[in-house]
Amino acid sequence: MTEQIDKLAAAFLKAQAEFKQPKKNKDNPFFKSDYADLGEIMESSKAALAKNGLLLTQLVTTLENGSTVLKTMLIHTSGQYLESTYPLNTNTKPQAFGSEITYARRYAQTAMLNLFAVDDDGNAAQAAAPPPKPKGRKAPASKKTTRKESINKMVQAFMTLNISETDILRTFDLPEIESLSDDNLKDLREAFTNIKNGNMAANDYFILNEAPKGGL
Numbered sequence: 001m002t003e004q005i006d007k008l009a010a011a012f013l014k015a016q017a018e019f020k021q022p023k024k025n026k027d028n029p030f031f032k033s034d035y036a037d038l039g040e041i042m043e044s045s046k047a048a049l050a051k052n053g054l055l056l057t058q059l060v061t062t063l064e065n066g067s068t069v070l071k072t073m074l075i076h077t078s079g080q081y082l083e084s085t086y087p088l089n090t091n092t093k094p095q096a097f098g099s100e101i102t103y104a105r106r107y108a109q110t111a112m113l114n115l116f117a118v119d120d121d122g123n124a125a126q127a128a129a130p131p132p133k134p135k136g137r138k139a140p141a142s143k144k145t146t147r148k149e150s151i152n153k154m155v156q157a158f159m160t161l162n163i164s165e166t167d168i169l170r171t172f173d174l175p176e177i178e179s180l181s182d183d184n185l186k187d188l189r190e191a192f193t194n195i196k197n198g199n200m201a202a203n204d205y206f207i208l209n210e211a212p213k214g215g216l
Helices: 006-016 038-051 094-113 134-159 165-172 182-196
Strands: 026-028 033-035 054-062 068-076 081-087
Touching (some): 006 038, 006 054, 038 054, 054 094, 068 094, 081 094, 134 165, 134 182
Antiparallel strands (some): 068 081
């Protein structure tokens, strides 16, 4: 970073107002999420940077202490610049190291340019040593099974309080018990504790299917 950045700051302020919002153009099947890839992030900012005399450059370099880093620099035509470094793990296979560099470039660019972009594909870099094994992709199914078991246990627990699965579905207006959200489960756990401890009655929380009282 240069001692003076007044010209750079003025130019960056103008460029920032012209940045486009990066679009989530890629999906991560492992985490079932979307994110903006490196190309999308670059496209969202390069025109505005060039128009205002700014250049963002990145290179892999080795510091004096021997550590390998990704250096990101934002340079103005006046010679003023900002820079940041992102540590890299070189004890990996080439393919994993390439994934780590790509991840680091995305992360460093969004930080340097103050862009908002979803960053959910870091699992390749996180698992760079050793590279992720194919069997690891069974994790989502395992998580789904665990969630289903958790819901079933919750239903069974409420049955001990004479509250049925139908009562739960009616209360949350859901077609099936698997449709319960994480927030629903959290509320149910709190309700179970309060009802069990006598802090509230079941019909204070649930819409119960009570039998009609009396006759004609």
